[in-house]
Amino acid sequence: MNDPESKDQAGSPGDSSLESQNVQAPAGDLDDSLQKTLRQSPAEREQAAHLSKDRLSLPAKVPGYLMVRSLGEGSYGSVWLAQEENTGKYVAIKFYTYRRGLDWSLLNREVEKLAELYTSRNIISLQGVGWNSDPPYYMMEYLENGSLASFLDAGPLPVPEAVRIAKTVLQALVHAHGRGILHCDLKPANVLLDDNYEPRICDFGQSRLSDEQSPSLGTLYYMAPEQADLQAVPDARWDVYALGALLYHMLSGKAPYRTPENEQAIRQLETLEEKLEAYRELIRKAPRPAEHRKVKGIDRRLIDIIDRCLETDPRNRFPNAQAVLSSLVQREQYRARRPLIALGIIGPLLLVLGVIPVAGAAVNQMVSQFRENLTARALKGDLISANLLSQNVEHDLQDRQVQLVELSERTLLRDMMERVQDPQDDESESLESYGEIAEYLQHEKDLVDEKRESLQREKDASWFLTDAKGIQVWRDPPRPTIGQDFSHRDYFHGHGTEYEKGHAPDSVEPIQRPYICQVFKSDASNQWMVAVVVPIWDLQHERVLGILGRTTHLDQLLTGYDESIRGDSEKIGDRKIALIDNRDGKVLAHPRMTAENLRPLSREEVDQLVLKGEHFDQLKLFKLTEKKENRGPLPAVISDYHDPVEAVFSDDPQDNLWLAAFAPVGNTGWTAVVQERRGLALRPVVEMKRWLIEYGLIVLVTSCLLIFTVWYFVMRVLTERRGWDWSRHQSEKKSDTETTVSN
Known part of the structure; x- marks a missing residue:
């Protein structure tokens, strides 16, 4: 040194x-x-x-x-x-x-x-x-x-x-x-x-x-x-x-x-x-x-x-000096205890912090698995409902068609139709015959309406009859369409398309068999409609004398099944049903496509209510009307479906994420959709996650309180340990000695 x-x-x-x-x-x-x-x-x-x-x-x-x-x-x-x-x-x-x-x-x-x-x-x-x-x-x-x-x-x-x-x-x-x-x-x-x-x-x-x-x-x-x-x-x-x-x-x-x-x-x-x-x-x-x-x-x-x-x-x-020395000793004891305190506090906290990611990963995995299971179960239920809906719609159309077929094959009706169109009859007899046909058909329609009403089913929007040239000769309810030419309608010729009014090809002929036509818009409400039609043959079954049909709004096809499928929407997720055209993705029927909502829209705006993009591609990929390896249709479910109608009419367009299942409706070219709001359907997942987080926080806070409580008492014990004060001991000993001597 x-x-x-x-x-x-x-x-x-x-x-x-x-x-x-x-x-x-x-x-x-x-x-x-x-x-x-x-x-x-x-x-x-x-x-x-x-x-x-x-x-x-x-x-x-x-x-x-x-x-x-x-x-x-x-x-x-x-x-x-x-x-x-x-x-x-x-x-x-x-x-x-x-x-x-x-x-x-x-x-x-x-x-x-x-x-x-x-x-x-x-x-x-x-x-x-x-x-x-x-x-x-x-x-x-x-x-x-x-x-x-x-x-x-x-x-x-x-x-x-x-x-x-x-x-x-x-x-x-x-x-x-x-x-x-x-x-x-x-x-x-x-x-x-x-x-x-x-x-x-x-x-x-x-x-x-x-x-x-x-x-x-x-x-x-x-x-x-x-x-x-x-x-x-x-x-x-x-x-x-x-x-x-x-x-x-x-x-x-x-x-x-x-x-x-x-x-x-x-x-x-x-x-x-x-x-x-x-x-x-x-x-x-x-x-x-x-x-x-x-x-x-x-x-x-x-x-x-x-x-x-x-x-x-x-x-x-x-x-005195002893008090200073005691303070320095206490300081050293505190500093010596600091690693132990840090180990005792930070160690458990690090353990807790180390457990949090593991617990978080476990919770996320559990929630993810629960979400997948709940989504799969919900989609499975929706798919069953969609299949049930498609079958019901198909059966409803078939029932309507069967009733018309049975009526069109009656000899009385065919005879009256022949007499009206017999060239030997004069014009007055022809008009009188159409009047008889109208009374006859009106009676049959009233019977059908009563039966549907007793079954709490929706009535048809209209019944109509055209002759072999497409001229409407009867309609109920009456409209100023009697005598107009409807040969351009798909329900008359069955070509799968509609021609411009008054410009149907000369080669157009009436349908030869029962037919469910392509959908068309109602001129009054802008709603989509469909007509179920059957040909009326002569008694020799050689030529078609006329076309008998009944029309209905597509949303009326869903009315009878809407509540039964939706059930308690507060519990199962605000379920909705709809119909979509497979060809172009147009939404044909939807709970929000009411006459009040659609009437202010133009026909072009109604045409924009279409399923587009990825979801329409998925819909085509499902090939709902085809079989694959004899195992039935491909699974037709989407877990993140965006409803095009909800995007237009909903009060909250942002909340437009759905679980959706699709099922074909016979040979109509339509798809039945059953959808439920994803957020509501998966609410149990959110509740379970919140429950796990809340109880996890309770466990974390309880653990921390337990750690701090234990360390509080440990610190009290360590703090109460004082160094031996020799000077005070000697003073007390000297005082005791002096007291003894004086006594």
């Missing part, structure tokens, strides 16, 4: 005075050879003694010791390094060289205190006293690393090292205070370091007994403000303040309040009283020292300890 400048290895008497601290002479340097504490030969010892005489005159010879060199000089004497001739052991000898009245009192006080405190390994040990020598002296152990002040000249110490030294100094103060001795002049120059850099305090020249009343002046910037008074009574809190200043110096590199400006201001004053008053005024008015707060690695507890030690009001200061 570098050879630090020695500030009087044993603490020279002069260093304790106020005057010498303000203007302090440099002390001598230690040789590298002495730092290594090697045994010297007699020639080397004589040479070293000669060199030291060149600097300082040897005060006196000490029998049995060889003076090596001077370590430093102060106002009241000098300190010399000496080597015992018999053992080669090095000691430091402090000579009181200046013969004053105070020499004896200082020597006597310091020797008495060192002799009283010899049992503490943290206080410099007394080796001998030369009362009768001229000048008098005392010997103490030599610590080769010098004083703490020399190390602090190079800069501040790390926080752990500063705390270590402060704790050891406090242990020495606790020992001294326990013997009733107050140091009264603690500073870096009075803290020595042994070969292991363990600190020991020295220089008890300014020390006082705890029951003494005489004042004691310490060193500026380490001295408590109330100590800087010639009438002050010694107090243990003086040493507490000095310890705080020492710790502050070790951390920040300088004593509190010590600045070149402050030193110059005090140095310019002449009398001691003026300097003391200026010092007290400086501490009272100056801002609170804060350099230690900027030290890297310092913690809040240590800052609070230093601040409390440096309180200007002694009532707010720690009461």
